[in-house]
Amino acid sequence: MKVTIVAGARPNFMKISPIIKAIQHYNSNGHSKIDYRLVHTGQHYDKKMSADFFEQLGIPEPHANLEAGGGTQAEQTAAIMTRFEKELMENRPGVILVVGDVTSTMACTITAKKLGVDAVHVEAGIRSGDMTMPEEINRIVTDSITDHFFTTSEFANEHLRRAGVSDERIHFVGNTMIDTLQQNLGRLQEPALWKSEGLKEKQYFLLTLHRPANVDDPANLQHLLSTIMNTTGNHPVVFPVHPRTKKILDGIGYRDNRLILADPMGYLEFIFLIRNAMAVITDSGGITEEATVLGIPCMTMRDSTERPETITMGTNELIGTDPAKLIPYLEKVIQGNWKKGGIPPMWDGNTATRIVDKLAALYNA
Structure with a gap:
């Protein structure tokens, strides 16, 4: 199984870090190997907004950096799609994995699907209802053509069901942001x-x-x-x-x-x-x-x-x-009168493992 993992902006890096670690753990346990290729679109190019996250979160150097940052929304989308198309044609995977709701998420999903490559979306189905947010458009477009949906909550599941997505394509796994949080609580820096x-x-x-x-x-x-x-x-x-x-x-x-x-x-x-x-x-x-x-x-x-x-x-x-x-x-x-609150279901630090196990089952790793 070959999977291309896409990261484009700061929030993406926090979501892919535990997935890469879970793939490495999966491969070390005698399973059929999952070959992954990490592609950084370069959507964010400020060091504090990008490179530091790779270093701090232990993310390996990307196999490719498309360097598609800057410009208007349309210019950035076009640059990402053009460069990601070339990347996929030279290194064709069985599936791409996109996370979150940034421009790279939408652009790379469109590009992959037009080349006949499956796409899975981590953090699928979330909606704000606010169409003035570029992220909301990215979410809707991405989820309209995604093959499998990894979700963080029952709210997201319901959004997808109302859009006509069948239950066998919706995988309620939890939140990879929380995996990253829990993995790093002992490493926080003053x-x-x-x-x-x-x-x-x-x-x-x-x-x-x-x-x-x-x-x-x-x-x-x-x-x-x-x-x-x-x-x-x-x-x-x-x-x-x-x-x-x-x-x-x-x-x-x-x-x-x-x-x-x-x-x-x-x-x-x-x-x-x-x-x-x-x-x-x-x-x-x-x-x-x-x-x-x-x-x-x-x-x-x-x-x-x-x-x-x-x-x-x-x-x-x-x-x-x-x-x-x-x-x-x-x-x-x-x-001191704030509500106590609790932790949503499956926000337990094991989301990435569930994602990798499901990916392996879906794509016969």
């Missing part, structure tokens, strides 16, 4: 700012923002930051700044003595900050999953989420994009 800023466990807030609804309007971003700083008492707010957010932040020149601005971090440093935070404020989907498993209060500054299990079962709350709505939730955290 970021340099921990000591330089005098941070203390459960005595600071962690903030991440990059969605257009939160950061593209300078006045709105300033209002959101002012609301956060005015409602978090004397606690520091650590803000690793996404490149797209940094441009706008620099433009408005917003500063506060308690607001600690930082560059993007490696995985081990960032998870260290989540684990030790009083609470997380974010507009990222993946962070809500990690906060849920770590039992950290999480506030999502979005009007919709593709991960409702983090709300119904976990420690996350969906706030919306109106900064005023954040105030009572921040007060709840400071008062």
